[in-house]
Amino acid sequence: MTRRTWELYLLLLLGLGLMSQEALPPPCESQIYCQGELLHQVQMAKLYQDDKQFVDMSLATAPDQVLQRFRELMEVHNRSVPRQQLQEFVQQHFQDVGLELEPWTPGDWKESPKFLQKISDAKLRVWAEELNQIWKKLGKKMKPEILSHPERFSLIYSEHPFIVPGGRFVEFYYWDSYWVMEGLLLSEMAETVKGMLQNFLNLVKTYGHIPNGGRVYYLQRSQPPLLTLMMDRYLTHTNDISFLEENIETLALELNFWTVNRTISVNSGGETYVLNRYYVPYGGPRPESYSKDEELADTLPEGDREALWAELKAGAESGWDFSSRWLVRDQNPDLLSSIRTSKLVPVDLNAFLCQAEELLSNFYSRLGKDSQATKYRNLRAQRLAAMKAILWDEQKGAWFDYDIENGKKNLEFYPSNLTPLWAGCFSDPGVVDKALQYLEDSKILTYQHGIPTSLSNTGQQWDFPNAWAPLQDLIVRGLAKSASPGTQEVAFQLAQNWIRTNFDVYTQKSVMYEKYDISDGGQPGGGGEYEVQEGFGWTNGVALMFLDRYGDRLTSGSPPSHLVSHCLVATFLLNILLGFLPW
Ligand SMILES: *[C@@H]1O[C@H](CO)[C@@H](O)[C@H](O)[C@H]1NC(C)=O
Ligand SMILES: *[C@@H]1O[C@H](CO)[C@@H](O)[C@H](O)[C@H]1NC(C)=O
Numbered sequence: 001m002t003r004r005t006w007e008l009y010l011l012l013l014l015g016l017g018l019m020s021q022e023a024l025p026p027p028c029e030s031q032i033y034c035q036g037e038l039l040h041q042v043q044m045a046k047l048y049q050d051d052k053q054f055v056d057m058s059l060a061t062a063p064d065q066v067l068q069r070f071r072e073l074m075e076v077h078n079r080s081v082p083r084q085q086l087q088e089f090v091q092q093h094f095q096d097v098g099l100e101l102e103p104w105t106p107g108d109w110k111e112s113p114k115f116l117q118k119i120s121d122a123k124l125r126v127w128a129e130e131l132n133q134i135w136k137k138l139g140k141k142m143k144p145e146i147l148s149h150p151e152r153f154s155l156i157y158s159e160h161p162f163i164v165p166g167g168r169f170v171e172f173y174y175w176d177s178y179w180v181m182e183g184l185l186l187s188e189m190a191e192t193v194k195g196m197l198q199n200f201l202n203l204v205k206t207y208g209h210i211p212n213g214g215r216v217y218y219l220q221r222s223q224p225p226l227l228t229l230m231m232d233r234y235l236t237h238t239n240d241i242s243f244l245e246e247n248i249e250t251l252a253l254e255l256n257f258w259t260v261n262r263t264i265s266v267n268s269g270g271e272t273y274v275l276n277r278y279y280v281p282y283g284g285p286r287p288e289s290y291s292k293d294e295e296l297a298d299t300l301p302e303g304d305r306e307a308l309w310a311e312l313k314a315g316a317e318s319g320w321d322f323s324s325r326w327l328v329r330d331q332n333p334d335l336l337s338s339i340r341t342s343k344l345v346p347v348d349l350n351a352f353l354c355q356a357e358e359l360l361s362n363f364y365s366r367l368g369k370d371s372q373a374t375k376y377r378n379l380r381a382q383r384l385a386a387m388k389a390i391l392w393d394e395q396k397g398a399w400f401d402y403d404i405e406n407g408k409k410n411l412e413f414y415p416s417n418l419t420p421l422w423a424g425c426f427s428d429p430g431v432v433d434k435a436l437q438y439l440e441d442s443k444i445l446t447y448q449h450g451i452p453t454s455l456s457n458t459g460q461q462w463d464f465p466n467a468w469a470p471l472q473d474l475i476v477r478g479l480a481k482s483a484s485p486g487t488q489e490v491a492f493q494l495a496q497n498w499i500r501t502n503f504d505v506y507t508q509k510s511v512m513y514e515k516y517d518i519s520d521g522g523q524p525g526g527g528g529e530y531e532v533q534e535g536f537g538w539t540n541g542v543a544l545m546f547l548d549r550y551g552d553r554l555t556s557g558s559p560p561s562h563l564v565s566h567c568l569v570a571t572f573l574l575n576i577l578l579g580f581l582p583w
Helices: 003-022 037-044 063-076 083-093 114-118 122-138 174-186 190-207 227-238 241-261 287-298 302-317 347-366 370-390 415-422 431-441 469-479 485-509 537-550 560-580
Strands: 101-103 139-142 263-268 271-276
Touching: 037 063, 037 083, 037 287, 063 083, 114 122, 114 537, 122 139, 122 174, 122 485, 122 537, 174 190, 174 227, 174 469, 174 537, 190 227, 190 241, 227 241, 227 347, 241 263, 241 347, 263 370, 271 347, 271 370, 287 302, 347 370, 347 415, 415 431, 415 469, 431 469, 431 485, 469 485, 469 537, 485 537
Parallel strands: none
Antiparallel strands: 101 139, 263 271
C-alpha cells in the first residue's frame, strides 16, 4: 500500500469508528423489559413481591406477538387490564424465572488452594475451606437459547460462565465482580476470572460500556468502574500479556465512556477542573423496582418525576443504592425523593478512575506504546490536581464528595471518603496517617464489628447500621499502605473485627450475607428496598482476602473483653483440677 492509501484506509477506519459510536442505539428500547404499557400495568398490579421477578422472566414466544396480544387485551378492557387478567396473561406468555441459567461448577475449582495453609486458626481455616466451596454454588452458565433468541430474554447473553453475587442477584454485577475475582484468584481460579473478564470486554465492545448488571434493563447505567483493575489483578496472577495486548483498546474504550458520558466541570478559586460523577440521563422508573419508583414519584409534582427517576438510576449506578450520601440537602435529608446523585462529585468514583488511568498508562508502557502511556499519565496527573483542589480537606485529613449545587463538600463520614488511599491516588504519603486521625476524630474505630457505611440511620441500606465488605476492604488496604506500624496495626484490627463478625454470623446461620448490621453485635443487615440476600460474592471475596493477608494472626475467638472471662474460667478450672491432684 502507498502512503496515500494508508491514509485513506486510516480515515475510513476512523470514520467507521465514529459511525459505530454514533450508531449505538439508546440503551434498552424493549417495550417489555424497559418501558411501555405492558411493563407498567404488570408492575403496578404487583403480581410479585419483588418487581425484579417479572422483568427476569423470559418470553414464551416472540416479543411482537406478546405485545400484539397485550394490545388486544387492553382493547377488551378499555386499556386498563384487571389484575386477574394480567396474571393469566403473564402465565400464558412468560416463563418462570431462573430457567435461562444453568448451575455451573467451575472447571478450575480446587479443593485446597494454597492460601488456606496460611491460616493458623483451625476454625477459621475450616471456614475458609467452606467459603471456597461456595464458588461452586454461585457458578452460572447461560443456556444456548439466549444466543439463538436474545429478544425473548432480559438476560444479556455472555459466552463464558461466571460467578454471581447470590440471592435475588442471579446475573452478574459489575463492581461486585471485582471482589469476587480477588477471591477467585486466591482460590486459584484464574480461568474463571479470565472468562468473566472476556464477558465484560465483550459488553464494552457491544454497548460501549459495562451495564450495572447482566440484564437489558440495566443497560442505561453502569456501576463503579473497576474493569481495568480486574485486568491488572488477572495479569498479576497469570502474566498473560497477550490477553492484555488483545484487549487494551477495549479497556481504553470503557474509560472513554466515563469521559464522554460522565464528566463534569467544577469551578473553584478561578480555576476549572474536570472530574466525574454518576449520571444517568434517562427518565422512567427502574424496571426492576418499577412500582416503588412510580409510587415515590407520586409524592412529587408531575414536572419533577422524570428528574427523580434519573437521579434514582444514577444512585443505582454508584453502587450505593441508596444512601444519605445522595440525599443530603438542607431540607428533608431523610427522604428518598430528595435524591440528587448527579449533583455530587463522588470521591470513590474519581479515585477508581484515577487508578484506572494509572494502570492503563502502565499497561501501555509495558506494550511499548509510549504516547498512549503518556496520555493516561497526564490524565491521572490532572485528576490528582483536581481531587486535591476540590475533594481534599486538609483540616479534616480526608477527601469528601463535592456538592456542585451548593458549592461545598459534604463533610459527613463515609468509608468512600478514603478510597484514594486504597486506589493509590495521592502524591503526599503523609495523607495515610492523616486519614487514621480522621477515622479517630470521626469515632469510627469505636465500632467493634465492622466499619459502618455512614453515621446516619436513614433506613437506607447504604447507611448506618449496615456495613459492607467492599467498604471494609477500602479502609483496611488503604491504611495498610502506611509506613507506620501503628497505622498498619489498626488496619489489621479492622480486618480482625470484620472477620469475626462474618465468622460469628456464619457460625449461627451457615450463611454469608451481602451486608451486616453492626449495631447489635453483628447480624445480617437490613433496610432498603429488598430483604437481605445470601451468598454472597463480594463478602466471600473480601473474607478470603483478609484471611490470606492476615491469616497468621487472625483468630476466631471472642474479642479481648471476653478473653478476660475465658481466662478467669480457665484459672478456675485449673484451680479445681489442682485441688483434686494428690500432692
Ligand atoms: C374507557 O375509559 C375512558 C377513560 O380512560 C372512559 O372515559 C370511558 O368511559 C371508558 N369506556 C367504557 C366503555 O368504559
Ligand atoms: C453515551 O453518550 C453517547 C454520545 O452522546 C450516546 O450515544 C450513548 O448512548 C451514551 N451511553 C449511554 C449508556 O447512555
